[in-house]
Amino acid sequence: MDDDEVILSTPEEISAMAEAVKENLLPTKSRRLYEKSYEKFMSWRSEYKTTSFSENVLLAYFNSLIGTLKPSSMWVEYSKLKSMLNIHHRTDISQYAKLIAFLKRKSEGYKAKKAHTFSPDDLQKFIDNAPDYTYLLSKVAVILGIMGACRRQELHMLKIDHILDADNTLVVNIMNTKNRIDRTFTITGKYYKLVKKYMNLRPNTCTSQNFFVRYISGKCVAQNIGINAFGQMGKTMAAYLNLPNPELYTGHCFRRTSATLLVDAGGNIMDLKRHGGWKSTAVAEGYVDNSIQNKKKVSNLLMNSIEKTQPHNATTTYIPETELVPVIPAPESHQKNITPTLLPSETEPTQTPLLSQIQQDSDIPINTAASRNGNITPTPLPSDTETAQTPSLSQIIQQNSDIRINTAASRNGQTITISHNTIHNLHLHFHK
Structure with a gap:
């Protein structure tokens, strides 16, 4: 009979009922394992002739288990003793900070073996x-x-x-x-x-x-x-x-x-x-x-993050082949006296793939900076010298877009402005 029961003069019948309730506090499947750990600890206490449940006693007991139990098993032993001592002796060893620190220190560097997995x-x-x-x-x-x-x-x-x-x-x-x-x-x-x-x-x-x-x-x-x-x-x-x-x-x-x-x-x-x-x-x-x-997922995420943060002043721009569209080159008569000039732009650091292809194949200087917002309508340039009879790139643009281009003006160094709507129409035309 516990001391508190003696003081309170608890009847034996009530004490028996309380003991039955205590037994039900343990997990049904592993009750015997809890009892075995408790009996082992109580036997150790008797061997060293101590009746205390102090933190020093628990530290000495768990220190004696080193070499016989793995760190993970020592935590299991701690959990079982915590329940048993709390039930039978009202001792809460979870408040023993030194004991918990000791178990954590012994677990450092230990890696438990886990079951392998199938692919x-x-x-x-x-x-x-x-x-x-x-x-x-x-x-x-x-x-x-x-x-x-x-x-x-x-x-x-x-x-x-x-x-x-x-x-x-x-x-x-x-x-x-x-x-x-x-x-x-x-x-x-x-x-x-x-x-x-x-x-x-x-x-x-x-x-x-x-x-x-x-x-x-x-x-x-x-x-x-x-x-x-x-x-x-x-x-x-x-x-x-x-x-x-x-x-x-x-x-x-x-x-x-x-x-x-x-x-x-x-x-x-x-x-x-x-x-x-x-x-x-x-x-x-x-x-x-x-x-x-x-x-692989982590590696790809890191690689993509690096590739997408290249500086804007990069000297090269990769254009996938799928973005290139076929462009009909201008006749030789339009290519003899035209000197290609690429105008600088502060708002458009790189040309779109379609503009790059047009300039490469036609030698027409193009400036898209002014029409970046798509709300500026290009103004046709006057000309009385353009009398070409064969279809040229300018005629194709006039027939399939919203502007007219005077290539004679480009021979004098003037700039031809093409809106983004025009580029879109050209893209649709050449993909028909």
């Missing part, structure tokens, strides 16, 4: 090429694991009633998850056909409600599959694909692969949290593998 090519190759006679069960587990980001425990606990066949679509409900968030996903297309093929092989004599039953040489038998079998399916798939280190494709590889594929396909963090049922953003991001696809 899209790996999945497609296995599902399409592996013979159903041998690998149908593994294929179905892979499909459900990837499409639903399932843990091996969730695959093991999946029931027949959790899957609904609705118009060539399987609606799968994942119940009783680790974080108590139910999830739903669908299976369609050729994956639907594979899963249905496995479901149709289920023997009529099978009374188990588990969805997965043992599959041997093209037949299902009325025997449930253990949870450890799902942990081996990733390794089986990796071995078939001849991937290096197949032992690293553990039972969690399907869930990690699903998260990685979703992000690579363009899903955001909210999509990822809904897909996997994660509450914490940090935890969800921890499941995303640093895939080559993600690294």
Whole structure:
């Protein structure tokens, strides 16, 4: 009986009821693990003949665990002791700042091993090429694991009633998850056909409600599959694909692969949290593998950022061939005495591809600075010397645009102004 109960003279019946409530405060699935860690700590206290739960005692205890537990396992031990000491002794070790700092320091530089992930090519190759006679069960587990980001425990606990066949679509409900968030996903297309093929092989004599039953040489038998079998399916798939280190494709590889594929396909963090049922953003991001696809995206973003910030005084301008339009050259009579002159412009640092092509092929000096806004109507220049009978570039412009050009004026060094509307009309004409 605790000291506070002695002081308050709590009846034994009420004390027993309180103890029962305390037992229910622990997770049902891992209660025994909590109790084992608590018993281990209490045994250590007895060995060193101390009755205190002070911070120094906890520091000494966790220091003794170095070498026997990994840093990640020490945090798990801390979490279990925190709950047990709070329940049984009203001691909150989360307030022990030195203890937490000690655990953080021991975790520095430690990198936990994570399950490897499959690439899209790996999945497609296995599902399409592996013979159903041998690998149908593994294929179905892979499909459900990837499409639903399932843990091996969730695959093991999946029931027949959790899957609904609705118009060539399987609606799968994942119940009783680790974080108590139910999830739903669908299976369609050729994956639907594979899963249905496995479901149709289920023997009529099978009374188990588990969805997965043992599959041997093209037949299902009325025997449930253990949870450890799902942990081996990733390794089986990796071995078939001849991937290096197949032992690293553990039972969690399907869930990690699903998260990685979703992000690579363009899903955001909210999509990822809904897909996997994660509450914490940090935890969800921890499941995303640093895939080559993600690294390529980052590299392309950086390269594009650099290429788009070139200075305006660059000496060269790249013009794609697709932007060039065919231009009919002027007759030789118009090319003999015309000296091309490119007028400077402060508002237009580079010429448009069409203007560059016109000037190159016709030797007509063109200034588009004055008509940059497109609201200035060019004024035809008078001429009494232009009597060419053959079609020239100026005549083509007059026939297909909104201005007339006097090339005689260009021989005297005068400037011909062409509006952007004219350039647009020329562009349409030459692309007919």
